[in-house]
Amino acid sequence: MSGLAVAAILAGAILLAGTVSVEVGLSVAIVELAAGFVVGNAFDLTAPDWLTFIGTFAGVVLAFLAGAEVDTPQLRREWRASFSIGAVSFAAPFVVVGLLAYYGLGWNHRQAEIAGIALSTTSLAVVYAVLVETGLNQTLIGKRLMSATFVTDLGTVVALTVLFIEPGVWIIPFTLVSIGVVYVLPKLAPWFFSRYGDRVTEPEIKLVFAVLFLLMWLAGRAHSHAVLPAFILGLVMSDHYARHHKEQERMRVVAFAFLTPFFFFKGGMSISASALWANLGILALLFVGKMVPKLAGVYPLARRYCAPHGTFTTLLMSTGLTFGTISALYGLNAGIIDRTQFSLLVAVVVLSAIVPTAIAQRFFQPTPTQIEQEVRT
């Protein structure tokens, strides 16, 4: 099949996924993953190089956007209370899944690390949507939970960036440039954006993309991943975006319209239905490997810091989606994991977005009266 034919099929499927997501009330990411899965397996398509390239860049843009969406004043206020929950939420599944993959499934240590990272994540967006729906986002518990999710995500991106670095000279420029842009861009942005921004040519988006491409190139040379500097860069830019909401909106438009669909589609296309079917037992094992340490590790802390909603918040901390997919896709693109391992990891990530959320909302959701009382106090 020609490159343009593949592009036409993908573009049509992405359009369909976008409309279906609106009609059924599911996030577009989940529908795009599912559409990629169906198209990839039905047409037996392998992702072309350009799709892998755009998908990889989109993953870094998603990390930047995730950092930029953090409410930093709230994070500063709740950092201490949230740190223990967030750190345990990352460390417990990372260690347990890593050991399970290494000793139980016979994966090599790099594959086990990818598994541990991909299944250690907590989805900030899934948590946020549930908190907004319940009204808990206005309470202290909701704010703590959001900050804890940030800490978990930080653990994930640090591990993904640091663990796979190969000793060599390229570590130095990667580190120095990362620190440099994190320091300089927030200072440069107000001047640059006021002088060149607010135009249809979008110089401010081009500036961010140029920096992200630079980080990706240097990270690639250092055999690492640019998600950590991208995430931190987004974080240090979050105050600026909070004051200039339109700039952030335009960035999201570009990302959601063109970049992230290819990221999730590529993720879905790379999942092998036959590999999943042949390994249902391992799928279940990995799912349990993620959920049990998350629940067991977070629950005692959630009871302490998030009472009376300990179970509800623990279940929400067990969700995962974007960073889990980014981690697994990095492993696949870098040749660390194979397609079967990728399929299993992404399937567990998607299950972990759906199952704990559904259980939390069905059985443990706080009543509106409880929330109203907590908002008042």
Place this chain on the structure above:
Amino acid sequence: MPFERIVVAIDGSECSDRAFDKAVELAKLTGATLTALAVEGPLPAYAATLGEVDEVKREKDLFFGALAAAARARAEQEGVAVEVAVQPGHAAELIVRLARDRAADLIVLGHRGHFVRDHLLGSTADRVAGHADCPVMIVR
């Protein structure tokens, strides 16, 4: 029947407008307190970014904010005070829950009548009628 606390569901549709008018009429006749619940519908489930959630929430807030203001104005014309609650989430679940929390003795809601969806999934009115602790008036 002397109602004391009435909960009415509104969503901006014609049938919910009729249900709201009926609830206002009943509240006026019986002197009951009236609470209108505007259910924004769920936010995108399992979102990948906060932006996706925020955008949908903002659109819904705009629409339902205007709807709440219109409901207050209509009730005021009839001399009835109404408390309007706007909440995101699943309609049937929230209506039943709010009625329970407010110890309502009547729920009023409209029924749009969508043949395929109602037969496949059941309507919101069916679900509220099946789970509510108090009488439910369905206005067509």
